[in-house]
Amino acid sequence: MTMTSPTKQVQPSVDAYVEDRAVLDVRGLWKVFGPRSDKVVGSPLEELSRAELKERTGCVAAIRDVSFTVRPQEVFVVMGLSGSGKSTLVRCLTRLIEPTAGEVLLDGEDIRKASDKHLRELRRRRFAMVFQHFGLLPHRRVLDNVSYGLEIGGAKKEARYERAREVIELVGLSGYEDSYPDQLSGGMQQRVGLARALAVDPEVLFFDEPFSALDPLIRRDMQNEVIRLHREVGKTMVFITHDLSEALKLGDRILIMRDGELVQVGAPDEVVGAPVDDYVREFVRDVPRSHVLTTRWIMRPPLPDEPLDGPELGPDIVVRDAVHTVLRATRPVKIVAGGELLGVVTSEEILAVIAESPGKPEEGK
Amino acid sequence: MMAALSTLSGGLRRPLWPRRYLLAAVIVAWVLVWLFVRGQDTLQLGGAELTPLHARLNEGSEAIDNSRNDNPLFLYFINYIRLFLDESITFVQGLISQPSFGRPLPVIGWLGVVAIATAVAWLYGNRKVALLTLAGFVSFGLLGLWEESMDTLALVLAAVALSLLIGIPLGIWAGVNDRFNRLVTPVLDFMQTMPTFVYLAPLTLFFLIGPASATVATIIYAVPPAIRITAHGIREVQPETLEASTSLGSTPWQSLRKVQLPLAKRTIVVGINQTIMAALCMVTIAALIDAPGLGKSVLKALETLDVGTAFNAGLAIVVMAIVLDRLTSAAGRRVETAHRAGRAQKPGRRRIEVAAVLVVTAAAVYLSHVYVWAAEFAGDANVGPYVRRGADAASQWAQDNLFVYTSAFKNLITYSLLNPFEALLTGSPWWLIGIVVIAFAAILSNIRVVIMCAVSLGLLVGLGLWQDTMVTLASTLVATVLVMILGVAFGVWMGRSGRVDQVLRPVLDAGQTMPPFVYLVPILGLFGATRFTAIIAAVVYAAPVAIKLTADGIRGVSSAAVEAATAAGSSTWQVISKVQLPMARSAVTLATSQGLIYVLAMVVVGGLVGAGALGYDVVAGFSQLQLRGKGLAAGVAIVVLGIMLERITRTAARRADTVARGTR
Structure with missing residues (x-):
């Protein structure tokens, strides 16, 4: 688990100061549907709320000024x-849907300009995509579905079938190469979708x-x-x-x-x-917060008279995995990163997170 | 009246019920006014009389006739099309029906044609259909109508080939391109609502009487389903499937070829089926402009009221319709299961089967090319005369013995519905009718339709056939009432019972694929040549579509609502009248609108069997040169009448739809 x-x-x-290379860098992306939607971005209209915009122009802003990096x-x-x-x-x-404004940089190249x-x-x-309803081609076998991307890219038949077999193996569908999509269960169909996306590497x-x-x-x-x-x-x-x-x-x-x-x-x-x-x-x-939060989130500064000779844990251990160590220790557990003491965790903090049953407002803390 | 109009324009949001009273009020007012002004301004016109417009149309037709050999449009364009069409048809006829290429017989004789048809049915359909095809084609010979049947088949094949050549590419275009789709849809709507007979006459002006005009008319009639259904098939492809293809970098052409077309294939075959059936229907009707084939046999027999001969030829048309329909349907089903079935069966065995079929077919074709016995259907195997005599006897018997019932029915409808209605319509001054129509339009639909009705009424007056138009309108409305009585009765019955649906639906389907000429024969046998026969023919033609639409509407009513009503203790009748019919109201209105269009499409056919008025004017225009202009005007009048009625009922249907949704 x-x-x-x-x-x-x-x-x-x-990650605040380590600026990793971005594969995908999205800057100020907008998508507005509706009549003369290109006039919305950059005009005072873009400040309007969704309902107001719809009322005034008949346009719907599906994406509003979204920026992020991957x-x-x-x-x-x-x-x-x-x-x-x-x-x-x-x-x-x-660009299956054409954005209205903004930049989508793939390795620094704006694909909107492509x-x-x-x-x-x-x-x-x-890049490749996997779809909610699979989007498989019902008239083609699994093998031909998976090799579809290679086929339209102009790959030779033997080459693309070889690659397709590899990927089919990778997603665990060996033996189903000659089946048609509607002979497979939903989960298996999606494996085909996954294989199709992976096939083009x-x-x-x-x-x-x-x-x-x-x-x-x-x-x-x-x-x-x-x-x-x-x-x-x-x-x-x-x-x-x-x-x-x-x-x-x-x-x-x-x-x-x-x-x-x-x-x-x-x-x-x-x-x-x-x-x-x-x-x-x-x-x-x-x-369930104990499944997501790490010790970093529940530690507290040590009290002046607390003994600091208990066991040590890293700050990125999920609470759930720290339970045993903390509850067994007779002393506060030290949270240490790079030899530096960040704080301590005791059974009290652990129990507070676990007892915080889902749905109830946070108590105590 | 004006006050009523003004309150109506603002009354869109009000509940539906006051409209019922308003309509009744308009009708009462109409009858009252009619009592006082009866017979005034009725714009009568004698049978041979022409208005200046008709005379001018005559002159225009003559001018077109005369310019055939010197006008550049004819010389470099239309004449070439005509020649091309004539040549194509002569070529196909030479292959299967007419002596040609210096031979006293067609290239392929009956044995060869039967073998080819059966082989096609076997290879593209299945063995059952192959057997049906074999029996069907042999029966053409047995009925003594081999040559006529082959002429019809030749025309159908040529027209279908051209229709598909035009229709499928356009359909694909409409499938992938929204703008083109929006552009082409209203054009197709118009082509399909226009009664077929109406464009026959103008076509002969350009393409002369004969196969070329018949082919063009058939293409006009058969192309819309090809375009529409192809486009539908392309559009039906799951957007996500297409997206998946695009997301992997397909060009639009690759997506079309590898995704859209393969997935639309089955639907496109359905389109081909519809195109073939439409073509067969029109090819028989095109007998009016001298298209060769079975239609001509029926037409000639109808003109001399020879029920037996008409029945014989009609039977051949029905057989051909059934064979072609079954054949293409089976081919369509096969497309669906093709890859699996093809793989399940060992390819080796399939190959042997195909080879065997092809060898036998080739042998049969060779025999029929070389030997007279295989080329010409044996004359002594002709059962046509027996069929003819049998039909004559049956018709005679029916007229003698059923006369009491048929005439009672006829009199009931004639005196209780048709005569009073016709008197009201033909006796009213034109301006009174105008006011009533506009009031109806205002109550049932919106201001745009009101304006359109006013323009249409103006046109109808201008065309100079007001009286005839009113007579036609009276029979049309009476026929529509009958259609709707049948439609609601059978529609409710079918909608409520799955078993009834299963039994009736194939009958209705068959009724819809039959060319309308065919019904005329038995109806003529029963009722003789009167305007009543025309009405019954129209009802038979229009009822299936009305019944089906109503049944679908009733079936569409949520079963939860029906259950709730039943649980509350409603009787069957209460469930029908208080739940199912009100909830299916938009379907019923749509059924009325479609029923009306179908009835109107039969007006010209009615003209052949005793209905006077516009239908007769059109038919007379075909045969008499000096009435050509009047026939053209009558054709236009039918179209105008159709568009006007269709608009009123269609907007009424849309309104019923929104009301039904609003109260749900």
Whole structure:
């Protein structure tokens, strides 16, 4: 279970000054639907609320001035309720929907400026997408579905079938090469979708709510599958979901959207531990905090007379995993990073987090 | 009246019920006024009389006739099209129906044609359909109508090939391009609501009487379903599937070829089926402008009221319709299961089967090319005369024995509905009718339709056929009332019972695929040549669509609502009258609108069997040179009448729709 825990090496305190290279750099992205939508951005109209804008111009702003960066090999989750613009956002990143304004830089190159031909080239080699309802071609076998991207890229038949077989093996569908999509279960169909995206060996994988059409058990399998694949092939992933637990489970960082606007970006423990507003707080209310928060979030400065000879733990250990050590220790557990004492945790802090049952307002602290 | 109008324009949001009273009030007022001004300003016109407009149209037609050999438009464009069409049809006829290429017989004789048709049915459909095709084609010979059937088939094949050549590319374009789709949709609407007979006459002006005009008319009629259904098939493809293809870097052309077309294939085959059926329908009707084939046999027999001969040829048309329909439907189903079935069966075995079928077919074709017995259908195997005599006897028997019932029915409808209505319409001054129509339009729809009605009424007066228009309108409305009685009765029955639906739907489907000429024969046998026959023919033609639409509406009513009503203790009748019909109101209104259009489409056919008025004017225009202008004007009048009625009922349907949604 700890292998699937969302906490990875990216540390909230560290990323403030380590400016990693951005694979994807989105700046001031807008998407406005409606008549003369190009006139909205850059005019006073862009200040209006969603309803007012609709009233005044008939336009709907699906994405409003969203900026973020995605780092190499990161799983970046965009989450929000339906209608929050997350699916539009991911389509704008690949220009399946043409953005109204802003920049989408892939390795520093603005894909909005790409010609049709160049854009196709990018789609064929640099990024690929997995869809909510799979989007498979029902008249083609699994093998031909998976090799579709290579086929339109002009790959020779033997070459593309060889690559397709590799990827089919990778997603665990060996033996189903000659089946048709409607002969497979939903989960297996989505594995085909995944294989199709992986076949072109893209740098960035986009997932548009890939598992929301699946039932819960299959969904969990597929989530673990994505985690496994991420570990094996190490792609950068942008993952859209409306399911918070999925976001927390998969995401290195999470972007929360509401009404087309960015509300908060941060690591899972940041979102849960320090929600920026009531909207996010309401969102994360039901999350079992001990599964997400790390010792960093519950430690406190040592009291003057406290003995400091207890066991040591790192600041990025999830509370749930620290329970045993802390409860067994007879003394406060020291939270240490790089030889420096950051604080202490005792059974009192641990129990406070665990006892904070989901749904109830925070007590005591 | 004006006060009522002004309150109405603002009354859109009010509940529906006052409109019922308003409509009744308009009708009462109409009858009252009619009592006083009866017979004034009725704009009568004698049968051979012409208005200056008709005379001018005559002159215009003559001018077009005369310019055929010197006007550059004709010389470099239209004449070439005509020649091309004539040549294509002569070529196909030479292959299967007419002596040609210096031979006393067609290139492929009956045995060859039967073999080819059966082989096509076998390879593209299945064995059952192959058997049906075999039996059907042999029956053409047995009925003594081989040559006529082949002429019809030749025309259908040529017209379908051209229609698909035009229709499928345009359909694909409309499928991928929104702007083109928006552009082409109203044009197709217009082409499909325009009664078919109306454009026959103008076409002959440009393409002369004969196969070329018939082909153009058939293409006009058969192309809309090809375009529409192809576009629909392309648009039906899941947007996400297309997106997935795009997201992997497909060019639009790649997406079309590898995703959209393969997925739309089945729907496109349905489109081909519809195109073939439409073409067959029109090819028989085109007999009016001297298209060769079975239609001509029926038409000639109808003109001499020879029920037996008409029935014989009509039977051949029905057989051809069934064979072509089944064949293409089976091919469509096969497309769907093609990849699986094809793989399930060992490719080797399939290859042997195909080879065997092809060898036998080739042998049959060769035999039919070389030997007379395989080329010319044996004359002594002709059962046509027996069919003819049998039909004559049946018709005679029916007229003798059922006369009491049929005439009672006829008199009931004629005296209770048709005569009073016709008297009211033809006896009213034109301005009174105008006011009533505009009041109806105002009550039932919106200001745009009111304006359109005013313009249409002006046109109708201007065309100089006001009296005829009113007579036609009376029969049209009476026929529509009958259609709706049938539509609601059977529609409710079908909508409520799955079993009834299963039994009736194939019958209705068959009724809709039959060319309308075919109904005329038995109806003519029963009722003789009167305007009543025309009404019944129109009802038979229009009822299936009205019944189906109503049934679909009733079926569409949420079962929860019906359950709730039943649980509350409603009787069956209460469920129907208080829940199902009110909730299916928009479907019923749509059924009325469509029923009206279908009835109107039969006006000209009615003209052939005793209905006077506009239908007769059009038919007379085909045959008599000096009435050509009047026939043209009558055709335009039918179109104008159709557009006007269709607009009123369609907007009324849309309003019923919004009301139904608003109260839900």
